[in-house]
Amino acid sequence: MKQGLQFLLLIFSLTALAQKGNMDTAQVVVPNRYNSTEAQKKPYVIMISADGFRYDYAEKYHAENLLKFSGEGVRAEAMLPGYPSITFPNHWTLITGLYPSHHGLIDNFFYDYKRKEGYAMSNRENAEDGSWYGGIPLWGLAEKQGMVAASLMWVGSASNAGGSRPAYYYPYHEKFTPSEKVDKVISWLKLPEDKRPHFISLYFPEVDGSGHHFGPDTKETEEAVHLVDEAIGNLVQKVNALGLENVNFIFVSDHGMVKVDGGSPLEIPALLFDKNRFDFYNSQTLLRVHVKNPDKVKRVYKELKAGKTDDYEVHLDKKLPGYLHFSTKDDRYSRIGQILLIPKAPKIFLEKGRKTSVGKHGYNPRLVPEMKATFMAWGPEFKNNLVVDEFSNIHVYPLVAKILGLPINHPVDGKLKVLKKTLKAKK
Template sequence: MKQGLQFLLLIFSLTVFAQKGNVDTTQIVIPNRYNSVEAQTKPYVIMISTDGFRYDYAKKYNTENLLKFSNEGVQAKAMIPSYPSITFPNHWSLITGLYPSHHGLIDNFFYDYKRKENYAMSDRTNAEDGNWYGGIPLWGLAEKQGMVSASLMWVGSASDAGGTRPTYYYPYHEKFSPSEKVDKVINWLKLPMDKRPHFISLYFPEVDGSGHHFGPDTKETEDAVHLIDNAIGELTKKVNDLGLKNVNFVFVSDHGMIKVDGGNPLEIPSMLLNKDKFDIYNSQTLLRVYVKNPADVKSTYKELKANKTEDYEVFLDKKLPKYLHFGTKDDRYNRIGQILLLPKAPKIFLEKGKKTSVGKHGYNPRIVPEMKATFLAWGPEFKNNLVIDEFANINVYPLVAEILGLKIDQPIDGKLKVLKEVLKK
């Protein structure tokens, strides 16, 4: 692929995801950590997330490597993101096995009324403060059980969420090309056995960036898909050349992408613009409303319901479909809000004077198929030539823990039985 195109894709990667301020690109290493004797005998798992890699992209754009590897291993018809189908919530669900309402990362941007603080994914101070994140990430589970881990830019991996950072990690930035990331993973796997990570999490933003800026059905997005496909091919070849035994690959994404109707956006109901009564949080594919006076919730809901258009639904949080796990009973951190306005795809809510992107995500993945994500896996632990049905992304966590021989010692939402069939033993 031409260097100019690769540079373009990096420039257009999801800019709001890049942490603000100057970011040091130097690797951070936690000293005095070693694999236990038992951990040194365990398999390796490289868990790769390609942001915004829709469930059908591998076939739609005829990827050479991903189709080959998944045909030899395991592929799901689709993976169902947790609701809302947004980047930070779903990366944290994949890495903790918890729904967003249970781990607390309910959106890319939100307010915590107990802490009286805003969380913004673009704020490095937030992103690296583990107190915002519930659950035990896979790297934390590994480290606590004597297994060294490493992470390249996965959401939350530069924080002390769960009490333990990976042994090797980087603060988030988008200065490394996919090929450079591949080389860093290989360098980790070249370390001596006692220092070599057995769990590695790796993140690529390019496909999401092109989907947002150009839309999912464009040459730019196709090029981004092939850019990552080439990197996966390079990674797999270089790993095989190392001659390590039992290296397994899990390729996932956080959500899909759809072209939205940005030219005819929905107006936010005028009554909600009263800042004395309401706080509103608009991700454009979901509008959350916090009613400051609890006594006004029912009347506000009734008025919104009576005046809504056919292009969106209005829900009390306790009346949201239970399968979304995003209602009152699930809101452990009281961050969601009492009233939710859900636009019907491809409609979005947009404040006057604001702009939007061509492609977006965040809709209910059970209703909007374009929101569905990807799950592919290959390696010695996985069965061959297996296609499985759709499943919820919270179930990836117990699968990876099982391969690594890690004991899950805290409650999670995911169940091993959902994906147990993909393993050889």
């Protein structure tokens, strides 16, 4: 292994969110979960996410295995993440088919004024409490219909969100290498038919970590892309050796990455530091403002508009463009805030004395193409040599459900018709 890659893996280990305190790395097995006779006859789907794997990374860094597999199967020109283009919101969108404002994970951290509690992705108690998460994740959809599911570190998979955990899962940590994760997936697929998962979700954080620490246009990020690509090649080879019928792979990412202007960040307007009047939540590429007196919202909005610079926009939440699905009418959990300050890439908001990373995401993917994500798929259910136009990530959910033969009997934002064309016609 190259020295640079060893250093990269060391950084991931040191910065892992779940390394705070002692973390149990043991698998959790929910007892008395079995595939029905019907489920045992259905296809398999292995859904893989490489966090921060920008839509152009495979070509940019020549990810040999991913280019080969997607070339034989299906790939999209790009996939549009939900807004904001941030990790937790979009992983939960991919696994539920709901926009972030509809499933409630509107950021990696937020405050719920109805619950009078805050959510933070680094808080294990939050992360494993399903009451924070709206929608029914794919593993829950499968388990409720008699199909065993498994997950390796996907957002929310250690929680009871939607009423059911996967039969096999791990509390989140970053101690497993990509190759170790591959071996754990293979161990699941070697289980007896009645216990073998037909839906598996798998998560790799390495590309995102490299993009943040070093930037998207660096040797370190290239090495992280190759690390994940090698793991995918290893996974496919080992799965093929098992001789299982109808195993399908879907490779996605949650968002892209862009180098930001950390040297001259935007100042947060001074009036927002009055804690008697405001709370604000700064993810640097988006600043959400909660005005404690709702009668003063319009007045505050005018003050902020009057004082703004050309480097950012000020929006009333209810006036945000409808295509973002992040306005008041979409905010089902009232977690967004009434006023949004949106920097123009590559600008960010940064409190004085705070540091930032080289690479960031969170911007509007329709305005900042570097935010766009990846979609690739291959296997017996997918057409060959097909390239599709960019689409919203909400549509992955009904695609997976269709392959697995799982009816969706609850409201979702995604539509099967968008990606049905990627599937082979049934004979």
